[in-house]
Amino acid sequence: MDKFLKRSVAKRVFSFELNEATYKVESDEKLVQILLPTGTLCSRVFIVGVLLDREETRPDSDFWKIRVSDPTGVFRGFVGKFQPDALENLLKIDPPEIVAIVSKVRIFEGTTSNLVTLRPEVIVPVERDVMNYWILETAEQTLKRIKDMKKGESELVEMAWKIYNPDLSYYESKIRDAVSAILKVEKEEEVSEEEIEEETADISESFEEDLELEIPDIDEFEFEEEEIDLNDILG
Amino acid sequence: MDRIHKLSEEVVKKFKNSGYDVNIKDVYKRLKLLIDEFKVPEDEAVRTVTNYLLKELDIPRDKLVVDSPLVKIADIGSPGQWISLKAKVVQLWDSSSPNVSQVGLIGDETGIIKFVIWAKANKPEVEEGKNYLFANVVTDRFGGKMQVNINKYSRIEEIDEDISLPPRDVDIVGALVAIQQNSGLIRRCKICNRVLTKGVCPIHGKTEAYDDLRIKGVMDDGENYYEVILNEENIKNLTGIGLEEAIELARKHYDREIVLSELKNKLLGRYFRFKGRRGERYLIVNDIEFLQYDEVEKAKEILSKIGGETIG
Numbered sequence: 309m310d311k312f313l314k315r316s317v318a319k320r321v322f323s324f325e326l327n328e329a330t331y332k333v334e335s336d337e338k339l340v341q342i343l344l345p346t347g348t349l350c351s352r353v354f355i356v357g358v359l360l361d362r363e364e365t366r367p368d369s370d371f372w373k374i375r376v377s378d379p380t381g382v383f384r385g386f387v388g389k390f391q392p393d394a395l396e397n398l399l400k401i402d403p404p405e406i407v408a409i410v411s412k413v414r415i416f417e418g419t420t421s422n423l424v425t426l427r428p429e430v431i432v433p434v435e436r437d438v439m440n441y442w443i444l445e446t447a448e449q450t451l452k453r454i455k456d457m458k459k460g461e462s463e464l465v466e467m468a469w470k471i472y473n474p475d476l477s478y479y480e481s482k483i484r485d486a487v488s489a490i491l492k493v494e495k496e497e498e499v500s501e502e503e504i505e506e507e508t509a510d511i512s513e514s515f516e517e518d519l520e521l522e523i524p525d526i527d528e529f530e531f532e533e534e535e536i537d538l539n540d541i542l543g
Numbered sequence: 544m545d546r547i548h549k550l551s552e553e554v555v556k557k558f559k560n561s562g563y564d565v566n567i568k569d570v571y572k573r574l575k576l577l578i579d580e581f582k583v584p585e586d587e588a589v590r591t592v593t594n595y596l597l598k599e600l601d602i603p604r605d606k607l608v609v610d611s612p613l614v615k616i617a618d619i620g621s622p623g624q625w626i627s628l629k630a631k632v633v634q635l636w637d638s639s640s641p642n643v644s645q646v647g648l649i650g651d652e653t654g655i656i657k658f659v660i661w662a663k664a665n666k667p668e669v670e671e672g673k674n675y676l677f678a679n680v681v682t683d684r685f686g687g688k689m690q691v692n693i694n695k696y697s698r699i700e701e702i703d704e705d706i707s708l709p710p711r712d713v714d715i716v717g718a719l720v721a722i723q724q725n726s727g728l729i730r731r732c733k734i735c736n737r738v739l740t741k742g743v744c745p746i747h748g749k750t751e752a753y754d755d756l757r758i759k760g761v762m763d764d765g766e767n768y769y770e771v772i773l774n775e776e777n778i779k780n781l782t783g784i785g786l787e788e789a790i791e792l793a794r795k796h797y798d799r800e801i802v803l804s805e806l807k808n809k810l811l812g813r814y815f816r817f818k819g820r821r822g823e824r825y826l827i828v829n830d831i832e833f834l835q836y837d838e839v840e841k842a843k844e845i846l847s848k849i850g851g852e853t854i855g
Contacts, residue, residue: 318720320765354718354763356812393807408812410720430720432812441814441834444841449765451848480849487849490842 318354318410319344320446323381324482326353330422331471332415342413342424346453346479347468353426355383356408356434356442362387362398372398376409376426379443379486385411385426394428401433408434408442440490447483454479547574550589558596560678560698561607565596610678610698617653619691622684628677628691630656631706632669645669649677649691650708657690659683664695676700713826714818716834717764719810726758727803728789756786758806759825762815771819771826781831782809 321344329350331343341349357378365371371388372395387398401407410430416423454476457465468474551571558565570592577588597604611625619626633655635647645660645668658677660666669675678698680691693699725738730752732744744750758773779785784792784805793799814834819826 315761315768317766317768318718318763354720354765354812408718410812430811432808434812437838438813440838441836444838444845445765445814447845451845484846484849487842487845490838491846 316341316351318352319348319350320442320449321350321353321355322446322450322482322486323355323357323376323378323383325380325450325479326350326383326413326424327381328472328474329424330415331467332422340414342415343464343468343471344453345468345472345474346450347457347462347465348453349464350413352410352412354408354410354442355426355446356406356439357383358439359398359401359403359405359407359431361403362401370395374398374426374428376407378446379489380482383409383426384423385409385428387428387431391427391429394431397431397433398428401431405433406436406439408432408438443486443490447487450479450483546585547571547578550574550585554589554592554596557593557607557609560610561602563600563602565600570596611680615653616649616651616656619656619682619689622682622689624682625679626682626691627679629674629702629704629706630677631674631708632671633708635669635671647671649675650706652707652709654709657685657688658693659690660693660699661695664693664697666693666697666699669699674702674704674706676702709821711821712818713769713821714816715762715764715769716814716816717762717769718812718814719760720763720768720812721761722803722807722811723759723761726760727756727806728793728799729755729757731755754786754790756784756789756802758810760810762817762826769826770824771817771828773828773831777828777831778806781833782806784809 316339325345328345329342333341333343333349339351341351344350355376355378357376360375360377360382362372362374365373365386371386374385374387376383376385387394389395408430409426409428411426411428414425414427416425456462457468457474457476460466460469548571551567551574554570554574555565555567573592573595574588577583577591578585583591593607596602597607611627613627613629616628616630628649628651630649630651633648633650635645638644638646642662643659644662644664644666645658647658648655649658650656658680660669676699677691677693678700680693680697683690683692725740730739730742731737731754732739732747733751733753734747735744737744737746739750739752742749742752744752756775756778758771758778760771760773762769762771773781775786779788782805784802789802792802792805815831816834817828817831819828819830821827
């Protein structure tokens with residue numbers, strides 16, 4: 309069935325923005341789309357970041373929890389046997405390692421808050437320059453969305469203002485930091501790869517702590533979606 | 544042009560489309576009074592003036608055709624929508640069914656789509672290369688693709704505009720986000736060159752076959768996606784794996800699938816610059832390379848944009 313549908317574009321979005329998204333739009337075709345704080349709908353993302361760790365949710369469940377960092381924070385995601393290619397690759401990777409991920413996005417609705425997670429279709433180790441280009445490209449596309457937010461012309465933009473009321477200058481400062489980091493690395497060529505990766509990991513760790521406070525227990529979110537995936541495959 | 548003038552023109556046009564002439568000055572005066580003087584909301588004002596004119600000219604309400612919204616072809620996403628399009632007839636096909644008067648492709652600057660004019664619609668024929676307003680047509684999905692149907696409620700009107708078509712040649716930077724089935728080391732039928740699935744040609748059944756290397760994939764630049772086909776030469780230039788190397792690899796591992804997973808590891812998730820030509824569904828790639836760019840230059844350019852906007 310899938311091939312008959314128009315494919316959704318993989319949006320470029322930093323983790324700090326994706327993690328703030330809470331609002332789900334269900335259109336026809338059962339497509340779940342998430343409204344980003346910068347006023348665009350998103351059902352698929354392309355990200356390049358550092359796979360920090362992978363952890364099996366229960367022993368022998370073949371269902372893995374992953375964390376992937378970009379310069380602004382951490383993406384969380386789950387990989388299971390319904391994404392065999394992604395799972396096979398994931399198990400070959402020895403974190404931390406730079407990976408490119410193509411992924412559907414899902415929102416788990418908890419009692420106190422909603423949690424955005426990734427459902428990767430593709431995970432593949434890539435080179436550092438791919439990650440740098442992703443950061444620059446994502447910065448550019450996020451800035452473009454911010455510009456549209458300031459203009460305030462479309463319906464989605466109005467909705468995003470109403471729901472999120474984002475502090476755009478904070479967004480811009482996050483983007484500035486991410487892009488500046490690339491210039492810094494370029495200047496300090498002597499910095500070894502491992503050190504940078506550690507640094508990135510540190511930043512995400514601290515971000516992680518903030519998140520943990522808001523989301524008390526990730527395991528309380530039920531994985532009902534597996535059933536939906538199963539239906540998709542059988543149907 | 545001020546807002547009220549624009550609204551007046553819309554009202555006049557609405558009547559004209561249904562075959563009635565109304566005086567634009569009269570419409571303008573009435574709208575201005577309602578909107579400027581009495582602060583009536585625009586849509587209410589338009590409705591009020593329309594009702595007044597209907598009564599005045601003694602026109603039955605159902606004679607006044609209200610056109611469906613004008614959209615671009617790229618925005619057509621779901622079936623069963625009533626829309627209007629301004630488009631050029633790109634190609635007419637032979638109709639195989641007596642129920643169909645004309646069938647073919649129409650396009651605007653955002654895309655190309657199949658159209659069907661039902662015989663029952665009883666419309667004058669359209670010509671290739673001419674531009675038309677296709678008002679009140681219905682979107683439909685047929686054989687997995689979107690199309691528009693022209694029925695008896697639709698209106699086709701030749702327009703004095705030259706609609707441009709999407710550029711056939713593209714030059715894009717994007718990431719390879721998917722590699723589809725029937726990629727890698729494949730086998731083709733010796734008679735018709737079609738790709739075999741499980742050793743069987745869809746037309747000729749079990750047949751003699753030859754090896755080929757190709758990738759059907761999806762490039763995505765964050766705003767659009769492009770279905771692309773890479774041939775053996777493209778793949779060899781990018782990965783160093785040509786047909787010979789692929790066959791050797793498969794022989795060594797006793798597994799043809801190894802070629803596909805090798806190509807996936809080398810190509811998926813990477814950025815490319817590629818030039819190509821649009822086909823009906825796939826983009827035929829002429830030239831493709833891994834993206835090369837100046838990191839520092841691009842980073843500085845982006846930073847300067849943030850600075851400028853914060854001050855302004």
